[in-house]
Amino acid sequence: xxSYVAATLVLVAIATIAGLxxxxxxxxxxxxxxxxxxxxxxxxxxxxxxxxxxxPPLAAMAAAIVVTAAVSAAVSLISVRLSEDYLAIxxxxxxxxxxxxxxxxxxxxxxxxxxxxxxxxxxxSVPPEWSDAVFLAFAYAWLALVFLLLxxxxxxxxxxxxxxxxxxATVAEALGKNVLAVxxxxxxxxxxxxxxxxxxxxxxxxxIDPTQFSTTLNAYAFMAVIIGGRGSHLGVLxxxxxxxxxxxxxxxxxxxxxxxxxxxxxxxxxFLVGAGLVAILIFKPDxxxxxxxxxxxxx
Amino acid sequence: MGQLIFNGxxxxxxxxxxxxxxxxxxxxxxxxxxxxxxxxxxxxxxxxAFNAGLGWPLPLAALAGGAVGAGLALAIDxxxxxxxxxxxxxxxxxxxxxxxxxxxxxxxFIAGSSTRxxxxxxxxxxxLHGLRIxxxxxxxxxxxxxxxxxxxxxxxxxxxxRAMRAVADNADLAAVRGIPRRQVVCAVWVISSVxxxxxxxxxxxxxxxxPQMGWNYILPVFxxxxxxxxxxxxxxxxxxxxxxxxxxxxxLVLAPHYRTMVAFAVMALLLLVRPTGLFAAQGTxx
Amino acid sequence: MSGLVLENVVAGxxxxxxxxxxxxxxPARGSLTVVGPNGSGKSTLMKTVVGLVQPQKGRVLLEGEDxxxxxxxxxxxxxxxxxxxxxxxxxxxxxxxxxxxAFEFIPARSGAxxxxxxxxxxxxxxxxxxxxxxxxxxxxxxxxQMVAMAAALxxxxxxxxxxxxxAGLSPKNAELLFAAIARIASTxxxxxxxxxxxxLGLAVAAxxxxxxxxxxxxxxxxxxxxxxxxxQSLYLGGH
Ligand SMILES: Nc1ncnc2c1ncn2[C@@H]1O[C@H](COP(=O)(O)OP(=O)(O)O)[C@@H](O)[C@H]1O
Ligand SMILES: [Mg+2]
Numbered sequence: 001x002x003s004y005v006a007a008t009l010v011l012v013a014i015a016t017i018a019g020l021x022x023x024x025x026x027x028x029x030x031x032x033x034x035x036x037x038x039x040x041x042x043x044x045x046x047x048x049x050x051x052x053x054x055x056p057p058l059a060a061m062a063a064a065i066v067v068t069a070a071v072s073a074a075v076s077l078i079s080v081r082l083s084e085d086y087l088a089i090x091x092x093x094x095x096x097x098x099x100x101x102x103x104x105x106x107x108x109x110x111x112x113x114x115x116x117x118x119x120x121x122x123x124x125s126v127p128p129e130w131s132d133a134v135f136l137a138f139a140y141a142w143l144a145l146v147f148l149l150l151x152x153x154x155x156x157x158x159x160x161x162x163x164x165x166x167x168x169a170t171v172a173e174a175l176g177k178n179v180l181a182v183x184x185x186x187x188x189x190x191x192x193x194x195x196x197x198x199x200x201x202x203x204x205x206x207x208i209d210p211t212q213f214s215t216t217l218n219a220y221a222f223m224a225v226i227i228g229g230r231g232s233h234l235g236v237l238x239x240x241x242x243x244x245x246x247x248x249x250x251x252x253x254x255x256x257x258x259x260x261x262x263x264x265x266x267x268x269x270x271f272l273v274g275a276g277l278v279a280i281l282i283f284k285p286d287x288x289x290x291x292x293x294x295x296x297x298x299x
Numbered sequence: 300m301g302q303l304i305f306n307g308x309x310x311x312x313x314x315x316x317x318x319x320x321x322x323x324x325x326x327x328x329x330x331x332x333x334x335x336x337x338x339x340x341x342x343x344x345x346x347x348a349f350n351a352g353l354g355w356p357l358p359l360a361a362l363a364g365g366a367v368g369a370g371l372a373l374a375i376d377x378x379x380x381x382x383x384x385x386x387x388x389x390x391x392x393x394x395x396x397x398x399x400x401x402x403x404x405x406x407x408f409i410a411g412s413s414t415r416x417x418x419x420x421x422x423x424x425x426x427l428h429g430l431r432i433x434x435x436x437x438x439x440x441x442x443x444x445x446x447x448x449x450x451x452x453x454x455x456x457x458x459x460x461r462a463m464r465a466v467a468d469n470a471d472l473a474a475v476r477g478i479p480r481r482q483v484v485c486a487v488w489v490i491s492s493v494x495x496x497x498x499x500x501x502x503x504x505x506x507x508x509x510p511q512m513g514w515n516y517i518l519p520v521f522x523x524x525x526x527x528x529x530x531x532x533x534x535x536x537x538x539x540x541x542x543x544x545x546x547x548x549x550x551l552v553l554a555p556h557y558r559t560m561v562a563f564a565v566m567a568l569l570l571l572v573r574p575t576g577l578f579a580a581q582g583t584x585x
Numbered sequence: 586m587s588g589l590v591l592e593n594v595v596a597g598x599x600x601x602x603x604x605x606x607x608x609x610x611x612p613a614r615g616s617l618t619v620v621g622p623n624g625s626g627k628s629t630l631m632k633t634v635v636g637l638v639q640p641q642k643g644r645v646l647l648e649g650e651d652x653x654x655x656x657x658x659x660x661x662x663x664x665x666x667x668x669x670x671x672x673x674x675x676x677x678x679x680x681x682x683x684x685x686x687a688f689e690f691i692p693a694r695s696g697a698x699x700x701x702x703x704x705x706x707x708x709x710x711x712x713x714x715x716x717x718x719x720x721x722x723x724x725x726x727x728x729x730q731m732v733a734m735a736a737a738l739x740x741x742x743x744x745x746x747x748x749x750x751x752a753g754l755s756p757k758n759a760e761l762l763f764a765a766i767a768r769i770a771s772t773x774x775x776x777x778x779x780x781x782x783x784x785l786g787l788a789v790a791a792x793x794x795x796x797x798x799x800x801x802x803x804x805x806x807x808x809x810x811x812x813x814x815x816x817q818s819l820y821l822g823g824h
Pocket of ligand 1 (some may be wrong): 598603621622623624625626627628629630
């Protein structure tokens with residue numbers, strides 16, 4: 001039971017980091033990333049493959065962060081000149097390609113067999129019975145770091161520039177700002193955060209295979225951002241906790257509603273996620289927490 | 300080679316229906332409908348319910364499924380897209396992501412995740428000038444061409460078609476010309492969902508009916524629509540055929556499971572080189 | 586009876602008023618030209634009249650009937666014809682489709698057929714007859730303006746609202762267009778017009794109205810306004 005709670009809390013942290021990454025890209029930057037799970041999967045696999053080849057876990061994680069950041073920037077360049085509709089499909093397309101590549105290039109990724117034996121950070125110096133607790137602390141340290149980093153970015157002049165390009169790209173362009181570079185940076189930072197989340201995923205499960213990565217992550221992240229209020233990191237943090245805890249916790253429902261089998265329950269949960277997403281858009285468009293604004297910023 | 304091009308043509312025609320559906324919604328409602336894949340899936344399952352569930356012959360089942368699907372699309376518009384009207388393309392796009400997730404999982408909840416097939420007789424493939432043509436391919440070609448012809452005629456020569464094109468071109472001007480937007484939007488959803496349902500049936504005939512089926516087509520469908528210049532419905536058809544043939548020819552050098560990558564590569568290349576689409580007419584494009 | 590009346594209209598975009606209590610009245614079969622500096626809210630006034638902008642306060646009356654809550658298609662069906670300032674043709678439709686779509690969603694008041702209305706507007710604008718099959722987006726600015734006018738006239742509107750019909754036209758084309766407008770006005774249509782070219786605009790109208798910063802600054806017979814030197818130098822940029 002304790003370990004179940006700990007595991008759920010780790011998943012909440014991971015999904016919330018993904019939500020914060022989306023909040024930077026979409027909430028703050030106006031760039032819809034519909035391929036979240038692809039970057040996340042990429043991060044998890046880079047981390048896992050290096051880790052299992054004997055690279056120290058933290059170094060593997062660092063490599064995963066760098067790779068996802070670089071790849072994110074590259075993908076965004078395909079379409080950041082265009083409207084959000086295109087970025088959404090390009091990121092989704094990229095994510096599907098990542099999934100295909102990882103599923104079929106067995107020489108590199110072991111394909112559907114998955115990658116077992118991923119070693120957690122500090123595994124050597126921590127007694128096994130403390131492993132989960134230490135990892136829980138590790139994940140939350142990352143969540144805190146990510147949150148503080150995003151808050152700092154948002155309040156810095158760069159954050160204002162990002163919002164300016166979101167609210168009116170042509171005006172920002174006219175003011176001599178390089179919109180393309182700003183957007184690529186936003187995507188890269190968001191990608192790095194997804195690299196963090198992916199690495200944590202790999203460490204948490206210590207075994208990964210392609211079936212673990214699906215659009216469910218997308219749904220969680222969009223839900224967290226929309227409920228939290230686009231652009232508000234605090235809102236996303238709160239929403240991430242309540243929503244994802246509720247959704248993950250709803251696995252318990254299996255005990256309460258015995259006539260639904262596991263697959264049906266999973267489908268019901270995702271149905272509610274989709275319907276909830278729409279309902280919030282309609283009834284609570286501003287989310288829980290208003291976007292942080294510099295006093296001198298536009299209203 | 301000829302066989303590959305023929306197969307590509309059929310694949311392209313299959314993609315053409317949902318691509319047209321996507322472009323039609325985009326041109327009138329101004330958002331990219333990510334639920335298009337789920338609409339295809341739902342359509343296939345509705346038809347499956349009439350076909351395998353009630354034992355109706357497939358054409359009749361397709362008709363019934365199309366009608367129910369259209370009703371569903373109208374209900375979703377009423378509940379979701381209409382209240383969000385005027386809130387911008389991105390909001391509607393994200394809403395359609397939610398709709399897509401909800402629809403796909405409604406299917407999983409009701410019908411389970413196992414794969415199914417339509418109740419049809421298996422027929423032997425035909426041989427024609429060295430081409431191997433199977434029954435599903437003939438059905439696909441005939442159905443798609445018929446559907447496209449109907450849509451084209453409605454578009455070009457009817458009052459409704461003119462109204463749809465007028466609203467797509469300039470919604471405010473259409474309003475002052477007395478064109479009721481609501482009716483046009485409803486017509487668009489009916490056509491769009493019927494096309495998606497037909498595509499679902501054809502995909503299901505070609506392979507299986509499963510909850511994932513529409514999702515697998517999202518990327519090619521968007522690529523085709525972008526190839527045509529999104530918001531340009533008939534050009535989306537041309538885009539679909541080009542993509543289908545490209546995908547099929549790519550199997551000469553790439554494993555077949557990498558088709559999606561071909562679609563992605565085509566799309567990325569196009570967006571970098573010619574973001575207005577291959578077939579966007581100069582001058583009349585906005 | 587009055588053709589078109591605005592009572593204390595407050596209207597704008599996203600809750601921010603651009604018009605601050607505008608009232609005006611055009612008698613049936615009468616004509617009024619609204620002039621004023623750029624950004625004074627003339628187009629917003631027009632959009633409020635035709636139903637593209639909903640007023641926050643005030644009323645809009647069309648031939649004595651309160652149409653404030655009616656949307657743009659509803660007002661069009663009650664006989665209100667409109668030519669917007671820009672984007673006033675369907676560029677991807679052919680000229681004849683533009684005329685057809687302008688006709689077929691509004692019940693014909695006199696029971697006229699499409700063919701007879703087509704002949705009537707082509708008689709007013711003979712220049713567009715050879716262009717019927719051409720996409721409207723391919724026309725020159727002057728031709729587009731004529732197509733837009735012709736389309737608005739197709740269903741025989743009783744009130745015609747024109748937003749800067751001469752914008753972007755050469756002086757010669759503008760003269761031609763205003764000759765046509767004068768002819769239309771003489772057929773008994775109620776005319777509300779916005780015009781930058783004050784000389785032409787006020788010449789075809791019975792009365793003129795000066796709108797500045799969303800408020801009515803003056804309303805008088807058009808000839809008085811034209812000769813009022815103070816008005817000219819203050820608001821009209823002088824001629
Ligand atoms: N669609 C719109 N959204 C927001 N503000 C608008 C819009 N259209 C016009 N405005 C603003 O309303 C004011 C009046 O504009 P307009 O009515 O077009 O003036 P005019 O036609 O007299 O030049 C201007 O300040 C303009 O910026
Ligand atoms: Mg104006």
